[in-house]
């Protein structure tokens with residue numbers, strides 16, 4: 296390893312941070328990976344099976360952890376970054392416990408947070424027991440306990456609501472979260488596998504099946520699993536006396552309003568910028584996108600570079616991405632950092 | 647040419663090249679958010695008039711955008727201007743003001 300090489304600090308050990316740290320470590324750079332939780336993996340850690348192929352999430356987690364073990368010098372957990380400042384070209388990363396660390400390069404990979412569904416009062420999350428979110432359902436599926444309604448009975452009618460907190464000006468988010476359509480299809484199939492007798496309805500505005508094998512999974516949901524897709528955004532959910540839920544939407548393709556009763560409703564919550572990431576971005580003087588994600592200096596040509604020299608961004612802190620896209624982005628960010636350091640080295644040699 | 651034994655019913659087709667867009671233009675001018683609709687149906691789902699009659703605010707807006715305004719005055723009279731639709735619109739459209747401007751456009755018909 297070249298000891299002259301520059302010290303790189305990666306913030307966040309989710310899929311993005313793990314892949315970037317391993318890639319940069321393998322290229323010989325000293326890397327420190329800071330993670331605020333006591334474990335690595337980020338959101339991946341709480342997923343059950345991944346779209347579109349139902350691969351167990353732990354397989355990807357094990358791969359990432361394994362790669363990291365071989366390639367990286369230092370992983371620090373319980374390291375909660377609150378700000379990043381820059382002085383004389385050196386970056387200082389400050390933790391919540393008051394400690395700090397200096398680096399030549401900082402790569403922010405601090406991910407996203409899910410939309411807080413309680414903000415959409417008309418859907419009753421946090422008020423009606425049988426309204427849950429997609430991460431709630433993911434946790435239930437992961438636990439391998441049988442899926443039940445709040446009163447312990449087996450749900451027979453289940454609805455998935457798309458675009459909860461995304462594409463919604465009132466919720467303050469204009470952007471599409473990209474992964475929730477395919478998550479809705481994946482989870483609908485998983486529920487149907489577990490409860491073959493259940494009727495499942497997905498309410499959507501547009502189905503965005505952009506990825507490899509996404510459209511195929513949608514077709515499978517219709518043809519093999521008999522899941523019904525209704526094109527209409529749910530306007531409100533109310534609770535019946537018996538705890539079941541009444542849902543209102545327009546079936547726009549038939550042009551008529553409809554109401555339906557369900558035993559369980561799953562809200563496909565969107566990907567939104569994490570509050571703490573915004574604070575870090577602010578401390579480092581970074582620009583934000585129109586949707587308040589961390590912005591690149593040029594979204595097309597250098598998506599991982601920021602407007603501050605030496606600070607890079609990768610993964611879902613910059614836009615909603617699937618895991619496959621996140622990993623690709625992390626490798627792209629790594630190449631971008633290596634190029635940047637090589638150029639800087641050349642310049643300093645010239646002087 | 648082969649004679650298939652039937653002809654296309656002209657009256658069913660949306661004749662977008664020849665339709666009259668004066669109402670659409672008037673509404674868009676006075677309430678620009680009229681143009682932001684993505685046809686999600688939330689307004690119709692929540693509309694009290696839609697539950698009881700065949701009234702459908704989403705469809706009315708769409709038809710006006712296409713220049714289809716037959717029976718518009720009768721349809722729009724079913725709206726009670728309660729404003730519920732506005733509370734649920736994900737595009738933040740001022741749906742109530744849209745309807746008021748449709749009414750204005752209809753009243754001003756001769757001036758258009």
Ligand SMILES: Cc1cc2nc3c(=O)[nH]c(=O)nc-3n(C[C@H](O)[C@H](O)[C@H](O)COP(=O)(O)OP(=O)(O)OC[C@H]3O[C@@H](n4cnc5c(N)ncnc54)[C@H](O)[C@@H]3O)c2cc1C
Pocket residue numbers: 306307308309310311312329330331332335336337338339342344345346347374375376377404405406407408409429430433474478569571572575609610611612616617618619621
């Ligand atoms: C319900 C749901 C289901 C999904 N299912 C799938 C699926 O099946 N397949 C798929 O491809 N994708 C899926 N996704 C998307 C997937 O979760 C993301 O692509 C992936 O987690 C993005 O990785 P990331 O590293 O960018 O962010 P994250 O997973 O959010 O990781 C960020 C990491 O940074 C840490 N961190 C944050 N702030 C700080 C700080 N200030 N200091 C230190 N550390 C910090 C966090 O603790 C976390 O470990 C799903 C998403 C949701 C919401």
Ligand code: SF4
Pocket residue numbers: 457458459461462470471472473474475476477501502503563565
């Ligand atoms: S991916 Fe689908 S559910 Fe998610 S915000 Fe986009 S359109 Fe809505």
Ligand code: SF4
Pocket residue numbers: 689692693694695696703724725726727728729730731732741742745
């Ligand atoms: S204002 Fe008119 S269109 Fe809107 S909900 Fe009330 S009755 Fe329906």
Ligand code: SF4
Pocket residue numbers: 682683684685686687688689690703704707731734735736737738739741
């Ligand atoms: S709720 Fe708004 S966006 Fe949806 S159909 Fe009605 S006017 Fe259009």
